Amino acid sequence: MAILQLRKDEDPILRKQSRPIEVFDEKLRVFAEDMIETMHAEMGVGLAAVQVGKLRRMLTYDLYDESGPGVLINPRILCSEGESEGVEGCLSVTVIRGYVNRPEKLTVEGYDLEGKKITIEAEGLFARVLCHEMDHLDGILFTDKMTREYVVEEETEEES
Numbered sequence: 001m002a003i004l005q006l007r008k009d010e011d012p013i014l015r016k017q018s019r020p021i022e023v024f025d026e027k028l029r030v031f032a033e034d035m036i037e038t039m040h041a042e043m044g045v046g047l048a049a050v051q052v053g054k055l056r057r058m059l060t061y062d063l064y065d066e067s068g069p070g071v072l073i074n075p076r077i078l079c080s081e082g083e084s085e086g087v088e089g090c091l092s093v094t095v096i097r098g099y100v101n102r103p104e105k106l107t108v109e110g111y112d113l114e115g116k117k118i119t120i121e122a123e124g125l126f127a128r129v130l131c132h133e134m135d136h137l138d139g140i141l142f143t144d145k146m147t148r149e150y151v152v153e154e155e156t157e158e159e160s
């Protein structure tokens with residue numbers, strides 16, 4: 001296993017389209033392990049392959065509960081409902097955090113590491129993470145969609 005180098009900020013690769021994965025082999029499984037290790041090292045809840053320099057439609061996630069970590073390949077949204085506003089940050093975007101509207105619930109179809117089709121039902125934070133990571137696969141960053149910036153002072157107020 002290895003920790004991969006994160007691509008950040010103005011790195012042009014972050015704006016490129018990722019291509020579907022067609023070969024589900026041992027190399028892919030090793031890469032998935034490295035992605036998960038990198039995500040964990042950065043305490044991230046999600047990571048897209050492009051963020052470590054690979055233009056492939058693949059993401060990892062971990063909400064640090066009993067369901068993760070997980071890998072999702074060639075994902076697409078089958079349906080979504082509702083809307084919720086929440087604060088997002090990104091391992092590829094230093095400093096800025098902001099409010100983004102995402103679906104409250106969604107159903108996503110994709111493939112696991114064996115190439116088997118899987119369907120994931122997600123809501124709340126999990127739905128948000130999947131939308132954020134799927135946007136990366138199309139070269140979209142949360143800063144493109146955020147309605148306003150999240151200012152750190154607000155956090156202190158909420159906590160007090």
Ligand SMILES: [Zn+2]
Pocket residue numbers: 089090091092132133136
């Ligand atoms: Zn991100």
